[in-house]
Amino acid sequence: MKKKLFLLLGGLVLAIASAFGQRSLEIKDITKPRDVFSGKDTEAGIVISCPANIKLTIESSHDKVVDVYNTEDKGEEIFYYLRFETGKRYRGRKLTIRADGYAPVTIMAELNPKELKRYQLIDPDVEFVYGCYYEYRKRGTEYFQQAMYSEAREQYAIAQECSDCPENSGLDVLIANIDSISSYKSKAESAFELMDYELAKEYYGRVLALNPSDESASSRLFDCTRNYNIDCQKNYDAAEAYRYEGEYEKAIALYQKVVDANCQNAVLASANLKALRKDVYSRKQRARAWLYEWSKSAPIGITTGTYKSRVGGYFSLSFNPDLFKAMQKSYNEVDEAEFNVSFGWTVNPVKKYPVWIFFGVGYTGVGEFVDSEGNRYFEPEESTSTAMDEELPVYGEEENKPDFKVYSGISPEIGIAGKIFNILVLRYTFQYRFSVSKEYEDKFSRTRHAIGIGFCY
Incomplete structure (x- = not known):
């Protein structure tokens, strides 16, 4: 009886000593949010990495054999790629990870279809799991990614001093x-x-x-x-x-x-x-200018334009007061209902002198009242009516009213303008007129001379 008790105590002591003699592995879940398993729709996967000097064996509580479909060496680490079926029958599945000299590590492996989990195993008691250079470089990279630049620089500098630092690091x-x-x-x-x-x-x-x-x-x-x-x-x-x-x-x-x-x-x-x-x-x-322009046939005129060191432009409008009489239908008083519209360009030939040559093209219209036969219309003077006169139609009723006819012409023009003290503007225009129809060439004066004065601003 004493011998059996002694053997039992001895076995217990050896088991305890063996347990305390084994080191512990630390496991980290490093799964990324967007990780997806690339296998079948009914499968899921687990990737386990650990230092290359540690060899793993993996057991499952629900699978006879764990499907390790690939292993890969990446420098100082080795990666184990595991594949599992999913479904209700695998609820509560646990994986036991074993390595020589280390206590077993257990993780839950309840997986959904297409789910991918990643774990990293390290020995917390080893200062440099992957070597001095690798560890300090890794720490520097982690600090760098967190934008902790002084800490990252310090770790990189230490890594340079490691004996295993390669020349092309x-x-x-x-x-x-x-x-x-x-x-x-x-x-x-x-x-x-x-x-x-x-x-x-x-x-x-x-x-x-x-x-x-x-x-x-x-x-x-x-x-x-x-x-x-x-x-x-x-x-x-x-x-x-x-x-x-x-x-x-x-x-x-x-x-x-x-x-x-x-x-x-x-x-x-x-x-x-x-x-x-x-x-x-x-x-x-003070390149812009407004001028009042006068000519014999169209004494009321306005012209505006730009007179600058380069090319400018201008626009002119002039007319005879008889236009107003035509609007009032003062038939006998309308002698020369003329109006002119023109536009063109201004050029300063010598920049140091405030003198401009301008040229352009315009339209001239001359209007008069004519009777049904096309002759100049004159309204008859009023006279004393007799009994016989009252039975006759009165000249000037609606059916006998004259028409206002406009004779058109094309009017090219050229001229010269100058500024005085950069305030006043003087302008002379010579216009030559071409009647649109030879039938009424006599309605136009062949030439027109206009003088203008105004101010620049």
Whole structure:
């Protein structure tokens, strides 16, 4: 009896010693949200990685044999790819992972169709699971992805000192990238504080080009874009307001800001800027002019145009007061109901002299009242009526009223204009007329001379 008790106690002691002699493995769930198993629709998968020096055996509580359909060595790690059937019969399934010298690890393996789980096994008691260089480089990369750049740089620098660091590790490039990011961030923050959002956007963009996972830079880039668009619209709206208020210099400065910043409305701002500069230049030159123009056949005339250092244009309108008499149907008083319309171009042949030559083409119309036979109509004078006269039709009733006939002509013209003290404008026009029909050439005077005076502004 004592011998059996001794053997039992001895076995218990050995079991306890064996249990305490085994090390523990730590398992991490590293599944990503978008992981999907690539097998059949009724299957699911598990990927287990561990240091290459640890060999695993895997058992299932619901499967006779675990289907390890692939293993893959990736540097210092080995990956086990497991495939499982899914369904109600596999509820509560557990996997037991065993490795020599380590206590077993158990994980739940209740899987849905197409689900993919990823686990990583490490030995927490080993300082460098994959070697000095790999561990410190890995830590540096983790810090880098979290935008903890000083910590990442420190880990990379330590990795360079490891005895197993390869010659072509590329750590110099990674450290240089961190230094560049620090410089870009500093410049971006300074630009942001100065509200130079376009420059800040450029530097934050450079940061994200080196580290797309930098959430701080990404957030700042969004702020820059938002503030940049707000400033663009503010500058454009203010430029429009100054333009309509006549403060052109202020409007030009703000339009230029919109163009220089390459805002969304830069094209429209550029068009407005061009037109406004042209208008300001014209005002400085006092290029615009209004003149009263007189000629014998059409004594009432107005002409307006631009007289600047390059090519300008003009428009003229003149008429004879008989037009008003024609409207009032004063038949006997309408002698020369003439009106003229013309347009053309102004050219400054010598820039240092305020003298312009202009030329253009126009239309001339001359109207008169005619009777049914086409002759000039004169209204009969009133006389004392007799009994016999009352029975006769009165000349001038509706059926006997005359027609107002217009004779048309083409009127090319040429002339000269000059400015006096950049205030007054004098203008002389010579016009030659061609009747549209030879039948009424005599209705037109062949030539017309006009003199104008006005002011420029």
